[in-house]
Amino acid sequence: MDRALVKEKAKQRIKKLRAEIARLRYAYHVEDAPDVTDDVYDSLTRELRSILKEFPEFEDPNASENRVGGKPLDKFVKVHHKVKMLSLNDIFSESELYDWEKRINKLLGSQASKLNYFCEIKFDGLAVSLSYKRGEFIRGATRGDGLVGEDITQNLKTIKSIPLFLKNAPEILEVRGEAVMSKKKLLELNKINERENKPIFANTRNVAAGSLRQLDPKQVAQRGLDFLAYDIAEVSRDAGVIERHSTEHALLRKLGFEMGPKEAICKNIEEVIAFIREFEKVRAHFPFGTDGIVISVDSLKQQEVLGAVGKAPRYMSAFKYPAERATTVVKNILTNVGRTGVLTPLAIFEPTLVAGSTVSKATLHNFDQIERLGLRIGDTVVIEKAGDVIPKVVEVLIRMRTGKEKKFKMPEKCPECGGKIEKRKLPTQTSVAHYCSNPKCPAKNERFLEHFVSVFEIYELGPKILRRFKDEGLITDAADIFTLEKSDIEILERFGEKSAENIIKEIEMKKKISLLKFLWALGILHVGEETARDLAVNFRTLENLMNASIEEINNIENIGPAVSESLYNFFRDKNNLNFIKKLERNGVVVEKIERVKAGKLQGMTFVLTGTLQEMSREIAKDKIISMGGKVAGSVSKNTSYVVAGTDAGSKLTNAQKLGVKVLSEEEFLKLL
DNA sequence: GCACCTCGAGTTCA
DNA sequence: CTCGAGGTGC
Secondary structure (H helix, E strand, O other): OOOHHHHHHHHHHHHHHHHHHHHHHHHHOOOOOOOHHHHHHHHHHHHHHHHHHHHHOOOOOOOOHHHHHOOOOOOEEEEEEEOOOOEEEEEEHHHHHHHHHHHHHHHHHHHHHHHOEEEEEEEEEEEEEEEEEEEEEEEEEOOOOOEEEEEEHHOOOOOOOOOOEEOOOOEEEEEEEEEEEEEEHHHHHHHHHHHHHOOOOOHHHHHHHHHOOOOHHHHHHHOOOOOEEEEEEOOOHHHHOEEEEHHHHHHHHHHOOOOOOOOOOOOHHHHHHHHHHHHHHHHHHOOEEEEEEEEEOOOOHHHHHOOOOEEEEEEEEEEEEEOOOEEEEEEEEEEEOOOOOEEEEEEEEEEEOOEEEEEEEOOOOOHHHHHHHHEEOOOOOEEEEEEEOOOEEEEEEEHOOOOEEEEOOOOOOOOOOOOEEEEEOOOOOOOOOOOOOOOOOOHHHHHHHHHHHHHOOOOOOOOOHHHHHOOOOOOOOOOHOOOOOOOOHOOOOOOOOHHHHHHHHHHOOOOOHHHHHHHHHOOOOOOOOHHHHHHHHHHOOOOHHOOOOOOHOEEOOOOHHHHHHHHHOOOOOOHHHHHHHHHHHHHOEEEEEOOOOOOOOOOOEEEEOOEEOOOOOHHHHHHHOOOOOOOEOOOOOOOOOEEEEOOOOHHHHHHHHHHOOEEEEHHHHHHH
């Protein structure tokens, strides 16, 4: 047969196979879709590959058969983002927009005259980061906490709008964007799920996020997600000079990424507002879910000048359209008791659908909040979901009142134990919150138990099981957990030998605990994870901390009078000391923070001030501690050295006043 | 003494 | 996510 004819036939067949494979992968939700079995899928790809071997000229790196290779994974691998994935500050009104502009102008000073804004649509999906090397898609990751995400490369490869190979791409490229599902796809998916009695998804974001966290890429492929690029996090020089965010957009588009269809450069806030209002008109009919407009300072140089505060950049904000709201009736207001004894009022609603899920209660935070809202039981209220998740009472519709509404009275006694209610937690100060003052309050103790096991990471013991053990008399306090025996548990109804064994094994494994977690688990007033870390790092052993004076504790950075007093008092309370002793007796081992043998800085206390050139203050602190020294927040006569970087402040003056030795950064580095 | 940020604690639904 | 409150720097 004529070679050209064979080739033409192969081409046709390849086309057909690719279409079929794509159909299986992406269109399983179409009415008459056949059952997608691995057999069918594998035989199609096998045939395709064998033809391609013969006619390699038809290879197409972006074709459907190259989009799934991955087997289901056991778990995702962590990925450190080279460039932090930021979150944005929200703006809800025009006046907040002007405030933002004012702040930017102030920070930019004379440079502010050439200020342009870039507006683009904010899609509601899952933020992901894609890494390309010489044009090849090598890795994709979720945002995670911004610093560390999860490697979901296999799943992202199944998304058609993510190019696997880029033409004329720079050496290195990291693209940020949103993985999304179209509203239409969601409808189709829900139709099928409804028929098959599977769960209905509330919104496109949930499906996009949920799908990508699936361990099996084949499942992901069937969901038909899309990717919309919006930013370049890193690009090698060979891409040319990029000075503006709008140029990044142009480059991404040129490289073949799918992008949001509406964007604009605005010369001032008025133009930004016009853009926002313009899009608001078409938002509801838009194919993808959106929750606002991202506005950034276009010039990358100006972006750098503006920098970031905390987790959010100052040069970029998200204008959020008002969240979907609903009205409902407050049937009752209950009062919860937390582990600290704080009473939190909880509004119980007539169950109502808001933004895709049925809401039946919302926290009211405290009693001042109820006053502010003017809320009474029986009132009709407007609710929304903050961040589309947490229900919140926005306002009371006074005009809906019938006169039968009842004012909510703060309970005078703890609803759980009848204990006395106080408006203070320390003898010296009053607070907005109300507290149950009974140290033996069962609700308090139960919440504490839950907190304790969760910090100890004893996952087998959930709230229900803890409660059961308590009711059965197996435990009276948290320390009793560590002396439980298999025989205690397996005789209980609905517990078997196996589950009893699992629980005991888990507890045994968690008896060794770091000082940080131990301190956190104790539930000391004002001591959470971060403060516990500061304490652990500075004192290294439980004993050191227990013997420390108020001043010694107070001297630690980020710890002030309230926290040091609370700690000092905690370790002087007989009950607390007995509890710690009991824990140790029952086998809990608190691991010391390793003392580095060098210990060159043993017994020395440093105070850092100003900006260091060689390393951040955070790193310098770690170094000092790893060498046996301490780092304090303020200068006192106990301070060995004050390390002064550039622009040192009052701490330096203080050091001179107290005659404490001051080190330049250079001298400090020599010490190490 | 105030503005700012960070932390702690309690929280919803699927 | 929200609120209150503590810590820090000016």
